[in-house]
Amino acid sequence: MVTVNDDVRAAAEAWLSEDPDPDTRAELQDLLDKGAGDELADRFSGTLEFGTAGLRGAVGAGPNRMNRVVVIRAAAGLCAYLKANGLTDGPVLIGYDARHKSDIFAQDTAAVVRGAGLDAVLLDRPAPTPVVAFGIRHLKAVAGVVVTASHNPPQDNGYKVYLGDGSQIVPPADSEIAAAIDAVGPLASVPRGDDWQTAGDDLLGAYLDRIATLVPEDAPRDLDVAYTPLHGVGRALVEQAVARAGFAVPAVVASQADPDPDFPTVSFPNPEEPGAIDAALDLARAEGSDIAVANDPDADRCAVAVPDPAAAGGWRMLRGDELGGLLGEFLLSSSPDGVAACSIVSSSLLSKIAAAYGVRYADTLTGFKWIGRVPDLVFGYEEALGYCVDPSAVKDKDGISTLIRVLQLAAQARADGRTLLDLLDDLAKKYGLHATDQLSARVEDLSLISAAMDRLRATPPTSLGGHAVEQADDLNTASETLPATDGLRYHLSEGARVVVRPSGTEPKLKCYLEVVIPVAADDVAAARTQAAAELSAIKKDLATAAGI
Numbered sequence: 333m334v335t336v337n338d339d340v341r342a343a344a345e346a347w348l349s350e351d352p353d354p355d356t357r358a359e360l361q362d363l364l365d366k367g368a369g370d371e372l373a374d375r376f377s378g379t380l381e382f383g384t385a386g387l388r389g390a391v392g393a394g395p396n397r398m399n400r401v402v403v404i405r406a407a408a409g410l411c412a413y414l415k416a417n418g419l420t421d422g423p424v425l426i427g428y429d430a431r432h433k434s435d436i437f438a439q440d441t442a443a444v445v446r447g448a449g450l451d452a453v454l455l456d457r458p459a460p461t462p463v464v465a466f467g468i469r470h471l472k473a474v475a476g477v478v479v480t481a482s483h484n485p486p487q488d489n490g491y492k493v494y495l496g497d498g499s500q501i502v503p504p505a506d507s508e509i510a511a512a513i514d515a516v517g518p519l520a521s522v523p524r525g526d527d528w529q530t531a532g533d534d535l536l537g538a539y540l541d542r543i544a545t546l547v548p549e550d551a552p553r554d555l556d557v558a559y560t561p562l563h564g565v566g567r568a569l570v571e572q573a574v575a576r577a578g579f580a581v582p583a584v585v586a587s588q589a590d591p592d593p594d595f596p597t598v599s600f601p602n603p604e605e606p607g608a609i610d611a612a613l614d615l616a617r618a619e620g621s622d623i624a625v626a627n628d629p630d631a632d633r634c635a636v637a638v639p640d641p642a643a644a645g646g647w648r649m650l651r652g653d654e655l656g657g658l659l660g661e662f663l664l665s666s667s668p669d670g671v672a673a674c675s676i677v678s679s680s681l682l683s684k685i686a687a688a689y690g691v692r693y694a695d696t697l698t699g700f701k702w703i704g705r706v707p708d709l710v711f712g713y714e715e716a717l718g719y720c721v722d723p724s725a726v727k728d729k730d731g732i733s734t735l736i737r738v739l740q741l742a743a744q745a746r747a748d749g750r751t752l753l754d755l756l757d758d759l760a761k762k763y764g765l766h767a768t769d770q771l772s773a774r775v776e777d778l779s780l781i782s783a784a785m786d787r788l789r790a791t792p793p794t795s796l797g798g799h800a801v802e803q804a805d806d807l808n809t810a811s812e813t814l815p816a817t818d819g820l821r822y823h824l825s826e827g828a829r830v831v832v833r834p835s836g837t838e839p840k841l842k843c844y845l846e847v848v849i850p851v852a853a854d855d856v857a858a859a860r861t862q863a864a865a866e867l868s869a870i871k872k873d874l875a876t877a878a879g880i
Contacts, residue, residue, distance in 0.1 A: 386490060405522070422474040463539055502701050542733075546721070557623055559735075562598060563596070563597070634731040675703060677844040680827070704729075776839070799847075807821060827847070828846060
C-alpha cells in the first residue's frame with residue numbers, strides 16, 4: 333500500500349463533491365478508505381486526452397477515466413466550440429452502444445447540449461456507430477456524438493465526435509474542442525436541460541432504405557451466411573438490412589447474438605484478434621454456410637471468413653487488405669468518377685486497381701477521420717477491417733453496408749461457379765501478389781513505445797528481410813499530401829514496404845509489412861509461399877531493429 337499524496341487526496345475529495353454518479357463516488361470513496369495511493373495517483377495525476385479519436389478509456393472515477401464528470405465536461409466543451417464557430421443551425425445527433433454506462437453518458441450529453449441552447453436528438457436505443465455518421469447528414473445536424481469504445485476491452489468506454497459533414501474530427505478541431513473542455517468550470521456551472529428530441533424507427537429506416545439500394549434487383553442472392561455481432565449492437569440492423577437487400581437471413585451465433593457489455597465469450601471483442609470469430613466459424617461449419625461474417629461491437633467494421641480446404645478447420649478469415657482488394661476491384665471496375673483512398677498502412681494494391689480503371693487515388697493517414705473526408709470519395713478502406721462502400725451516404729467505415737456488399741460479391745461469385753479465394757487469385761495474377769502482415773507489441777508501459785520509435789529514428793535499418801531500405805520517411809514531418817504524424821515508413825526493394833506507428837486507440841506499437849511478388853506461370857501458391865517467407869524475414873529483422 334502506498335500513502336496517498338496530499339494533492340491527490342485533495343483532488344479526489346473535490347471530485348467526490350461534484351460527481352453525480354453514485355457508482356463512481358462509491359468506488360472512489362473505497363479507494364480513499366483503502367489508501368490506494370498508486371491507483372489514485374493514476375486516476376488523478378493526468379486526464380484522458382481528447383484527440384482525433386475523441387475520448388477512450390476505462391470506466392471509473394477520476395479525470396483519467398471515462399465517467400459522467402468527464403463526459404459532461406466534454407459535452408460542454410463541444411457545445412462551446414460549436415457556438416464559438418457559429419455551428420448552431422441544426423441539432424447535435426447523439427448515439428450510443430451497449431457498453432457499461434453508454435446510455436447514461438449519451439443522456440448526459442443530450443442534457444448538456446440542451447442546456448447550451450442547442451437542439452439535441454438522442455437515439456432511442458443502442459445502435460451501430462455508422463447510423464450516427466449517416467444520420468448527421470440525413471438530419472442536417474451540426475455535429476454528432478457516439479458513446480462507444482468500439483472493439484476495446486469490456487472495461488472501456490469512449491466518446492467519438494463528428495462535425496456536420498459526417499466525418500470524424502481532425503486537427504485543428506480536436507485541439508480547439510480540447511481547449512474548450514479545459515475551460516469548463518465547476519460541474520455545477522454547466523447548465524443542463526431535459527427536453528431533447530429522440531430518433532428511432534424513422535432514422536433507422538432511412539439508413540436501411542439506403543443500404544437496400546446498393547444491390548441491383550437482378551443480382552444473384554443465393555448464399556448461406558453465418559453471422560456474429562460479437563455481443564455488440566449490430567444484429568438487429570444486419571438482419572433487417574440483409575432481408576431488405578433480398579438475401580436469406582443469416583444464421584446467428586446464439587451465444588453472441590445479444591448485446592452484452594461484458595463480452596463473456598471472447599477474450600477481446602475485436603474480430604481481428606485470434607479466436608474472436610471462432611464461434612462464427614463453428615456455426616458456419618455446422619450449417620454448411622458459404623461465408624461467415626462478423627461485426628465488431630459497434631458494427632463499424634466487418635470481418636469475413638471463407639471455406640479454405642488448406643486452412644486449419646477448413647475455414648480462414650480474410651485479411652483486411654484482402655477484402656479491401658476484393659471490394660476495390662468490385663467497386664472500381666465500373667470506373668466511377670471519383671477517388672479511391674486507403675491509409676498508408678494498408679496495401680498498395682488499391683492504388684494499382686484504381687489506376688487500371690482510370691480512377692483517381694489518394695493515400696491518407698491512418699483512420700477514417702482522414703479517409704472519410706477525401707473529396708469525391710467513391711471507395712475507401714483501411715486494413716483494420718474498416719470499409720467505406722457508400723461514401724455519399726456514410727463518410728465513415730460502415731460494417732453493415734460493407735456486409736451487404738460482401739454478400740453481393742460472394743453471391744455473384746457463387747453464381748459464376750467461383751469463390752472469393754478464386755477472386756483473390758485473380759487479383760494476384762493481374763496485379764502481382766500483394767501480401768501483408770503485421771507485427772504488434774502490446775505494452776503496459778507506454779514509454780516502451782516511444783523508446784522503440786526513438787531507437788528506429790536514431791539507428792534506421794538499412795535492410796529488412798534481405799530487402800534494401802531504399803527510402804526512409806519520418807512522418808513526423810508533413811509532406812505535400814500527408815499531415816505530420818508519429819510514424820516511420822520504409823520503402824524497400826522490389827516494392828516491399830514497412831510502416832511503424834504507435835496505435836491511436838490501444839497501448840500498442842504497430843508495424844505494417846507488405847511484399848509484392850510477381851506470379852509466374854499463374855502459380856499463385858508458389859508466390860504465396862515466397863511472400864510468407866519474405867514477410868517472416870522482414871518481421872524478424874524489424875523486431876530486432878525496434879527492440880520489441
